[in-house]
Amino acid sequence: QVQVVESGGGVVQPGRSLRLSCAASGFIFSNYGMHWVRQAPGKGLEWVAVISYDGSNKYYADSVKGRFTISRDNSKNTLYLQMNSLRAEDTAVYYCAKEKRGYSYGESWGQGTLVTVSS
Amino acid sequence: EIVLTQSPATLSLSPGERATLSCRASQSVSSYLGWYQQKPGQAPRLLIYDASNRATGIPARFSGSGSGTDFTLTISSLEPEDFGVYYCQQRSDWPVTFGGGTKVEIK
Numbered sequence: 001q002v003q004v005v006e007s008g009g010g011v012v013q014p015g016r017s018l019r020l021s022c023a024a025s026g027f028i029f030s031n032y033g034m035h036w037v038r039q040a041p042g043k044g045l046e047w048v049a050v051i052s053y054d055g056s057n058k059y060y061a062d063s064v065k066g067r068f069t070i071s072r073d074n075s076k077n078t079l080y081l082q083m084n085s086l087r088a089e090d091t092a093v094y095y096c097a098k099e100k101r102g103y104s105y106g107e108s109w110g111q112g113t114l115v116t117v118s119s
Numbered sequence: 120e121i122v123l124t125q126s127p128a129t130l131s132l133s134p135g136e137r138a139t140l141s142c143r144a145s146q147s148v149s150s151y152l153g154w155y156q157q158k159p160g161q162a163p164r165l166l167i168y169d170a171s172n173r174a175t176g177i178p179a180r181f182s183g184s185g186s187g188t189d190f191t192l193t194i195s196s197l198e199p200e201d202f203g204v205y206y207c208q209q210r211s212d213w214p215v216t217f218g219g220g221t222k223v224e225i226k
Contacts (some may be wrong), residue, residue: 035215037163044204044206044217044218044219044220045155045157045163045206045208045217045220046217047208047214047215047216047217050215059213059214059215060214061214062120062214095162095163100165100168100174103153103168103169103210104210104215105153105165105168105208105210106155106163106165107165107174107175109162109163109164110162111161111162112162
């Protein structure tokens with residue numbers, strides 16, 4: 001069955017970096033766009049970034065543009081989110097989501113990984 | 120960016136009642152709007168894509184309608200497992216954006 005599993009979260013100081021990973025299985029990873037979506041504690045969903053199936057196209061939310069980089073390794077069935085210059089307002093659960101093919105909706109989601117930015 | 124406004128913020132209903140949730144876009148998104156359900160401690164689940172298409176495995180009591188700037192998610196007869204927070208999301212333009220959510224709670 002389709003599965004995506006996030007890892008790499010933790011507590012990090014403001015200004016530091018962190019890299020999240022998302023391991024995919026149960027589907028042909030290289031055929032699907034992938035998204036990162038975050039949710040601050042007690043708040044709603046905020047879309048973060050998307051990468052096309054082959055990595056050629058990437059889009060970001062304004063709130064993370066220039067600080068976060070989405071990437072993928074199709075040989076490893078893994079999605080990444082490199083987060084630099086972290087701020088307190090980046091504290092959230094970060095979800096990766098497999099796109100519904102041909103549509104920019106999250107069809108299959110992981111359980112998320114918590115990132116806490118605090119000194 | 121396209122702003123999505125959901126109403127009401129909270130809907131208090133009993134099992135068996137009909138739920139009507141609204142999502143309004145700040146500019147036309149054509150039919151490129153989806154709906155998700157999220158329960159506490161869980162990841163979101165895609166219910167409806169492109170305004171009116173049910174995602175795989177979603178019961179027929181969930182239906183979506185609308186186009187342009189005004190959209191509706193209807194749950195025809197609430198089941199106990201339907202309580203949670205519902206979000207709309209547009210894919211018409213980058214960046215993708217979500218609405219603020221509607222909480223459907225047990226009355």
